[in-house]
Structure formats: structure tokens, C-alpha cells
Amino acid sequence: MTSNENQDPTVPKTHPRYESLKYRHKIIEGMKNLVVAEAGLIAHGRGECFDYILGEKTTQYAKKAIGAAVAAILLAEKPVISVNGNVAALVPDGLVSLSKILIAPLEINLFYQKEGRIEAIKDILLKAGATIIHGINVSKMVDLEGLESNRRKVELIADADVVLVPLEDGDRTEALKKLNKTVIAVDLNPLSRTALWADITIVDNIVRTVPEMIKIANELKKLNITQLKQILQKFNNKLNIQNTLNLIVEYIERQKEKAFEIVKFRL
Ligand code: ATP
Numbered sequence: 377m378t379s380n381e382n383q384d385p386t387v388p389k390t391h392p393r394y395e396s397l398k399y400r401h402k403i404i405e406g407m408k409n410l411v412v413a414e415a416g417l418i419a420h421g422r423g424e425c426f427d428y429i430l431g432e433k434t435t436q437y438a439k440k441a442i443g444a445a446v447a448a449i450l451l452a453e454k455p456v457i458s459v460n461g462n463v464a465a466l467v468p469d470g471l472v473s474l475s476k477i478l479i480a481p482l483e484i485n486l487f488y489q490k491e492g493r494i495e496a497i498k499d500i501l502l503k504a505g506a507t508i509i510h511g512i513n514v515s516k517m518v519d520l521e522g523l524e525s526n527r528r529k530v531e532l533i534a535d536a537d538v539v540l541v542p543l544e545d546g547d548r549t550e551a552l553k554k555l556n557k558t559v560i561a562v563d564l565n566p567l568s569r570t571a572l573w574a575d576i577t578i579v580d581n582i583v584r585t586v587p588e589m590i591k592i593a594n595e596l597k598k599l600n601i602t603q604l605k606q607i608l609q610k611f612n613n614k615l616n617i618q619n620t621l622n623l624i625v626e627y628i629e630r631q632k633e634k635a636f637e638i639v640k641f642r643l
């Protein structure tokens with residue numbers, strides 16, 4: 377267990393919101409260890425809100441997007457997985473495994489830079505078994521065109537053809553798209569600029585997406601290039617996001633009827 381997996385011992389496993397609280401504590405721990413920026417806590421809360429109205433599960437459309445994402449990464453010449461503080465705090469082990477299975481290097485890229493943050497993220501990834509981590513050595517970095525924020529500094533991403541960007545900011549997604557990169561986003565908000573700009577949008581919680589991607593990667597690695605291309609060709613991102621929005625609408629409609637019964641039952 378890494379230091380970042382510390383959980384609040386006062387939350388019993390039987391608590392109805394145990395999973396959600398467990399990850400909240402990882403984010404809080406991450407903030408104390410410098411891994412997560414203060415604004416990362418707010419971003420997490422926004423994500424939780426969308427997760428709630430998705431029923432807190434990986435939907436069939438998220439699974440489709442995950443299949444297309446894995447196929448795109450396996451077909452890529454120079455894929456990169458971009459890592460920020462929240463992702464490193466939530467799923468360090470999974471991220472490292474995914475990077476190894478897909479042969480896609482990890483690159484740290486932060487919106488909020490603070491002394492010691494990059495080192496803290498590097499440490500957490502090293503503890504999770506990473507061997508090479510990019511985005512640390514400033515002398516190897518170049519500026520991404522069209523971006524003013526700290527996130528313009530990139531290393532391998534500058535030359536990458538496919539970039540996986542979990543919990544990304546819309547400005548950088550837009551900049552990556554303008555440079556003709558294939559962008560794969562993991563974002564619980566299907567209406568964020570990132571979700572709408574990306575080529576493949578996985579509307580799911582990163583804590584569920586990463587293990588699912590690992591599972592699918594192990595399956596898709598057995599396929600040939602033609603079969604992988606077919607998976608990609610069949611995928612329609614716009615339709616997939618629209619279907620996800622329909623699921624949210626249906627979920628809320630269902631809950632409108634059921635919600636009060638559930639609360640009363642618990643009492
Ligand atoms: P955008 O800049 O793309 O319009 P935003 O400004 O609304 O989005 P940001 O703070 O830039 O939001 O990005 C964080 C995004 O990450 C949010 O859309 C939030 O819903 C999403 N998010 C937060 N936690 C998770 C998580 N655990 N898994 C997946 N997505 C998450």
C-alpha cells in the first residue's frame with residue numbers, strides 16, 4: 377500500500393457511500409502530499425456530481441469508448457498518457473500498469489505548478505512501479521503552440537500522435553486538437569469542452585476506467601491491425617456522447633419516481 381492509499385479509518389466499509397468517501401480521502405491525502413492542487417479538490421467534486429447522475433457505474437457507452445481508445449492507442453506510433461495530480465493520487469498503480477501494457481509512456485503535465493509537486497507525483501508513480509516518467513526535465517520540454525498556461529510545456533506530447541488525457545482542461549484539449557493529435561479524454565462531464573473536443577470521449581470515473589482499459593487492452597492485444605482499425609471505424613464519438621446524455625436523462629427520470637422510496641427504505 378502506498379502512502380497515498382491511506383484511508384480515513386472512521387469510514388466503515390459498510391457505509392453506503394464507502395467507495396466515494398475512499399476516493400475523497402485519497403484526494404485529500406494527495407493534497408497534503410502536494411500531489412493534488414487545491415483546485416483539484418473542486419474538480420473532483422464536479423466529477424462526483426456527474427458520476428452521481430450516471431449511477432456511479434461504467435456505462436455501456438463508456439465501455440464502447442474504452443474499446444475505441446485502446447484500439448487507437450495500440451494502433452498509434454507514438455502514444456502518450458498525460459498525468460495530472462488527481463489521476464496520480466487516485467489510480468497510480470493502474471496508470472503504471474496501463475502504460476506498460478499499452479507501451480504508452482507517462483508524462484506529467486500540470487495546470488497548477490507549485491514547488492515540490494512534480495517530485496511528489498514522480499515519487500507516487502515510482503512507488504507504483506514506473507521506470508521512466510516524462511515531463512520532469514525542463515531542458516527536454518518545448519512549448520505547445522496556442523497555449524498560455526503552464527500546461528503548454530510538454531516533452532513527448534509534442535511529437536505524439538495519440539494522447540490520453542484524463543481529467544483534462546478544455547484549453548489544452550483544444551490546443552492538442554489544433555495540432556492534429558488524436559485526443560482521448562476521460563471526463564465524467566459529457567458537456568465539458570474537453571469531452572466535446574476529444575476524438576474519443578470516455579465519460580466515466582477514472583478509478584473505474586483504468587482497470588477496464590487494462591482488461592480490454594489484454595483482450596485487444598490479441599487482434600491484428602485490420603481488426604483494431606475496424607473497432608475504431610465503427611466508433612462514433614458524437615453519437616456516443618449523445619447516448620450518454622440520454623442515459624443521464626433516463627436515470628434522472630427513473631430516480632424522480634424511485635428516489636423517495638429508497639430514502640424512506642433506509643430510514
Ligand atoms: P473544460 O475545461 O474541459 O470545459 P472544466 O473547466 O469544467 O472542463 P476542469 O476542472 O478543467 O473542468 O477539468 C476537470 C474535469 O475532470 C471536469 O469535467 C470533471 O467533471 C472531471 N473529473 C473530475 N474527477 C474525475 C474523475 N475521477 N474521473 C473522471 N473525470 C473527472
Ligand code: MG
Pocket residue numbers: 544545546547
Ligand atoms: Mg477547465
